[in-house]
Amino acid sequence: MIQLYDYQLEAVQKMKNGCILCGGVGSGKSLTALAYYYLRNEGEMESLMGEDYIPMNDPPMDLYIITTARKRDTLEWEGELSPFLLYPKKEVSLYSNKVVVDSWNNIAKYRDVTGAFFLFDEQRVVGSGAWVKSFLKIARGNEWILLSATPGDTWQDYIPVFIANGFYKNRTEFIREHVVYSRFTKYPKIDKYLNTGRLIRLRNSILVNMDFKRQTISHHDDIFADYDKMKYKEVTRTRWNPYTNEPVMNAGELCYVWRRIVNSSEDRQVKLLEIVEAHPKSIIFYNFDYELEILKTILQGMEIAEWNGHKHQEIPRSDKWAYLVQYNAGAEGWNCIWTDTIIFYSQNYSYKMMQQASGRIDRLNTPYKDLYYYHFKSRSGIDLAIAKALKDKKNFTEGGFVKW
Numbered sequence: 001m002i003q004l005y006d007y008q009l010e011a012v013q014k015m016k017n018g019c020i021l022c023g024g025v026g027s028g029k030s031l032t033a034l035a036y037y038y039l040r041n042e043g044e045m046e047s048l049m050g051e052d053y054i055p056m057n058d059p060p061m062d063l064y065i066i067t068t069a070r071k072r073d074t075l076e077w078e079g080e081l082s083p084f085l086l087y088p089k090k091e092v093s094l095y096s097n098k099v100v101v102d103s104w105n106n107i108a109k110y111r112d113v114t115g116a117f118f119l120f121d122e123q124r125v126v127g128s129g130a131w132v133k134s135f136l137k138i139a140r141g142n143e144w145i146l147l148s149a150t151p152g153d154t155w156q157d158y159i160p161v162f163i164a165n166g167f168y169k170n171r172t173e174f175i176r177e178h179v180v181y182s183r184f185t186k187y188p189k190i191d192k193y194l195n196t197g198r199l200i201r202l203r204n205s206i207l208v209n210m211d212f213k214r215q216t217i218s219h220h221d222d223i224f225a226d227y228d229k230m231k232y233k234e235v236t237r238t239r240w241n242p243y244t245n246e247p248v249m250n251a252g253e254l255c256y257v258w259r260r261i262v263n264s265s266e267d268r269q270v271k272l273l274e275i276v277e278a279h280p281k282s283i284i285f286y287n288f289d290y291e292l293e294i295l296k297t298i299l300q301g302m303e304i305a306e307w308n309g310h311k312h313q314e315i316p317r318s319d320k321w322a323y324l325v326q327y328n329a330g331a332e333g334w335n336c337i338w339t340d341t342i343i344f345y346s347q348n349y350s351y352k353m354m355q356q357a358s359g360r361i362d363r364l365n366t367p368y369k370d371l372y373y374y375h376f377k378s379r380s381g382i383d384l385a386i387a388k389a390l391k392d393k394k395n396f397t398e399g400g401f402v403k404w
Contacts, residue, residue: 008035018161056095273299285327288346303316
């Protein structure tokens with residue numbers, strides 16, 4: 001049985017080819033997108049409201065779902081497809097069409113496909129790289145929609161989607177009509193956008209917002225930990241890396257050393273253990289390998305699993321566990337309803353990544369009403385600057401913080 005909420009049904013009716021379905025993390029975008037595909041292939045609205053399933057015309061359009069590697073590997077999309085009696089394996093699918101679930105890394109394999117329906121999950125079409133070029137070629141010969149929790153921070157982020165919808169011939173035309181570059185920088189930096197009224201109208205014409213009202217209550221607590229201030233000041237003064245015993249070579253390395261000093265503090269470790277004691281099932285996000293080693297050392301005695309560039313382990317199911325997740329590897333594309341707690345052992349530079357990471361436990365089907373988020377930081381200069389950028393919904397930039 002398929003049962004969509006009212007806000008999902010409303011979104012389905014507003015969707016069209018080339019749109020961006022925008023809903024917060026955990027809002028049910030996947031099911032909503034498949035419901036649109038179902039209706040587009042002669043399915044019936046009654047089936048989306050809990051009534052008996054009415055099949056689509058056979059064969060419906062071939063369906064290609066381009067998603068994250070993790071969601072492909074964990075077969076998350078197969079679970080979303082099953083109520084529609086669709087499946088990549090034809091022997092267990094009701095229909096004779098092709099159903100493909102693959103990652104963004106392999107998008108180039110489908111550049112020559114035509115006459116199909118593409119569902120692009122976890123929006124990646126930003127910039128002008130290989131993924132964008134493949135996306136634009138696919139968009140010319142197929143129907144498609146995009147799913148995104150965070151569709152774009154600047155007008156530049158929308159350029160590929162605007163081109164794919166035929167609003168502009170290419171990137172050059174968009175820049176000529178709307179972009180003014182600063183004259184006072186050594187590299188191209190946008191100073192302002194022109195005719196933003198048109199840009200707003202174009203964005204509104206393709207953006208379908210899901211009016212999702214969360215039932216959960218999020219509690220965000222800042223946990224301030226002490227650190228070795230003398231060591232921090234010494235590095236600042238001498239520009240010497242105590243971990244390699246060599247001079248600090250650039251702003252990025254200096255920020256890394258500062259962060260290692262504050263992230264490695266014993267006080268931070270003690271405060272983490274106190275929270276884990278109170279919340280015996282916790283997802284812990286971290287940035288660097290040295291943090292992972294610290295976490296594995298101090299959390300001995302409880303079940304530990306990891307998701308990072310080296311290990312792809314499943315979430316434990318015991319009564320006391322810690323799931324250690326590296327931001328870049330696991331901030332998006334999965335969910336967990338077996339805990340109400342996320343601990344950010346260190347801050348990430350990206351506001352979007354922090355937002356995506358928070359959504360891992362805030363799902364439609366979570367049994368918890370109250371969700372707890374613990375943000376570890378110190379009152380060091382580097383931590384306070386990162387926290388300020390994130391609070392302002394911006395990304396932290398090392399070059400803007402360090403005078404080199």
